[in-house]
Amino acid sequence: MSKLWGGRFTKKTDQLVEEYTASIMFDKELAEEDIEGSLAHVTMLGKCGILPEDDVDQIKESLHKILHRIQRGEMEYSISDEDIHMNIEKALIEDIGSVGGKLHTGRSRNDQVATDMHLYLRKRVAEFVSLLAKLQEALIGQAKANIDTILPGYTHLQRAQPVLFAHHLMAYVSMFQRDIERLQDSYKRINMLPLGAGALAGTTFPIDRHFVAQQLGFDRIYDNSLDAVSDRDFIVEFLSNASMVMMHLSRISEELVLWSSTEFGFIELDDAFCTGSSIMPQKKNPDVAELVRGKTGRVYGNLIGMLTVLKSLPLAYNKDMQEDKEGMFDTVRTLEGALQLMAPMIATMKVNSGRMRQAVSQDFSNATDIADYLVNKGVPFRQAHEIIGKLVLHCIENGKYLLDLQLDEFTKFSKLFAEDIYQVLQPEHVVNARNVYGGTASNQVAEAIARAGETVGANQVWAEALMPKNR
Numbered sequence: 001m002s003k004l005w006g007g008r009f010t011k012k013t014d015q016l017v018e019e020y021t022a023s024i025m026f027d028k029e030l031a032e033e034d035i036e037g038s039l040a041h042v043t044m045l046g047k048c049g050i051l052p053e054d055d056v057d058q059i060k061e062s063l064h065k066i067l068h069r070i071q072r073g074e075m076e077y078s079i080s081d082e083d084i085h086m087n088i089e090k091a092l093i094e095d096i097g098s099v100g101g102k103l104h105t106g107r108s109r110n111d112q113v114a115t116d117m118h119l120y121l122r123k124r125v126a127e128f129v130s131l132l133a134k135l136q137e138a139l140i141g142q143a144k145a146n147i148d149t150i151l152p153g154y155t156h157l158q159r160a161q162p163v164l165f166a167h168h169l170m171a172y173v174s175m176f177q178r179d180i181e182r183l184q185d186s187y188k189r190i191n192m193l194p195l196g197a198g199a200l201a202g203t204t205f206p207i208d209r210h211f212v213a214q215q216l217g218f219d220r221i222y223d224n225s226l227d228a229v230s231d232r233d234f235i236v237e238f239l240s241n242a243s244m245v246m247m248h249l250s251r252i253s254e255e256l257v258l259w260s261s262t263e264f265g266f267i268e269l270d271d272a273f274c275t276g277s278s279i280m281p282q283k284k285n286p287d288v289a290e291l292v293r294g295k296t297g298r299v300y301g302n303l304i305g306m307l308t309v310l311k312s313l314p315l316a317y318n319k320d321m322q323e324d325k326e327g328m329f330d331t332v333r334t335l336e337g338a339l340q341l342m343a344p345m346i347a348t349m350k351v352n353s354g355r356m357r358q359a360v361s362q363d364f365s366n367a368t369d370i371a372d373y374l375v376n377k378g379v380p381f382r383q384a385h386e387i388i389g390k391l392v393l394h395c396i397e398n399g400k401y402l403l404d405l406q407l408d409e410f411t412k413f414s415k416l417f418a419e420d421i422y423q424v425l426q427p428e429h430v431v432n433a434r435n436v437y438g439g440t441a442s443n444q445v446a447e448a449i450a451r452a453g454e455t456v457g458a459n460q461v462w463a464e465a466l467m468p469k470n471r
């Protein structure tokens with residue numbers, strides 16, 4: 001059989017052109033969505049009296065057969081049929097003859113491919129929300145298991161003030177919550193039907209787009225046919241949301257790399273998530289965290305690539321848009337891999353609370369609290385800051401930490417110091433003193449964990465309802 005669009009042509013396509021323009025090598029990933037869309041389309045053609053029911057039944061039966069062939073991995077694709085749409089249509093015509101040629105009535109590959117992409121991405125968004133919620137659960141699990149653990153909190157990677165390790169982990173839960181909310185919001189713009197826009201202007205057949213949308217579970221249909229076939233904003237938005245998730249994953253990866261170094265020694269990653277060195281027998285490398293950090297680059301690249309493809313395209317469809325696929329598939333794979341590994345890697349890491357506690361007792365991260373101590377006794381904050389600065393300098397010069405000082409050393413700097421200063425300087429006291437909403441005090445963190453538990457439950461419910469198997 002020759003090309004489905006062969007009529008106007010008198011010459012064979014150049015072999016290199018065929019290879020250059022084909023997309024079947026990668027868009028075969030859309031095979032199931034393509035058939036899902038075709039089934040809805042042909043059902044509508046029958047309902048609207050555009051095709052006789054007999055033809056519709058034959059086409060549907062054959063499409064189901066092709067779907068099973070694809071699912072069993074028995075479908076053979078051919079580059080000369082360019083893309084997934086024509087490969088499937090060709091298989092249909094081979095199976096049932098010229099009746100198969102009626103499927104494409106009132107439709108173009110332009111609205112067809114856009115529909116496939118919407119169907120594909122909405123499944124992925126549900127899966128990503130679910131994976132992100134699982135990661136949140138892993139973080140919350142570690143926060144609960146280490147609720148009393150204190151570590152130095154950092155600014156500029158310099159020890160700043162002690163915080164609960166749980167508080168630190170819950171910061172990531174908040175970050176991933178924003179990612180989830182962005183994905184959920186984007187769903188509105190993904191769950192829209194382009195089909196019925198035809199090549200660009202609509203179709204002369206009396207189709208029913210609302211019926212197709214209903215069958216496919218789309219909440220809305222595109223208002224403008226030109227926009228329907230040329231909109232790739234929803235893909236840009238997905239790539240942007242994926243970039244943000246990767247950026248967050250890369251930040252936590254960096255912390256895991258630092259924390260598992262001998263210098264920090266705060267955590268130990270499970271053997272199952274590390275690799276060794278081919279030359280240095282003592283090494284246990286945090287490769288997964290490093291690779292997640294590294295792969296963030298390609299996801300950003302896919303976003304910039306897509307924005308650049310679209311930036312000067314005139315309406316409506318242009319072949320440039322075929323470039324939307326590889327970056328999107330690559331992003332889906334990269335993000336999926338990172339999320340699938342990050343949750344169990346966090347859940348299984350060993351937290352070395354002794355090392356964290358030791359770090360907190362060998363620094364000046366309680367200095368702010370002595371300043372606050374003086375402020376509570378009436379000293380203006382700026383003046384207190386100056387006094388404590390000198391006190392810290394005194395400590396450094398004498399090789400001491402604040403808790404090592406005798407009371408008479410304290411009182412040399414201010415008469416207001418009394419015995420209770422030793423209590424104030426204890427890391428537990430320092431942490432629990434920050435008893436504001438969103439602060440690191442134990443009761444505040446416990447409440448944050450409880451609130452997050454509910455949110456994560458709601459995230460799972462949202463994702464479950466939209467997961468492919470539940471639609």
Ligand code: ARG
Nearest residue numbers: 023083109110113319321322
């Ligand atoms: N393979 C094409 C793509 O991914 C499908 C649409 C082709 N449409 C066309 N008029 N050539 O964009």
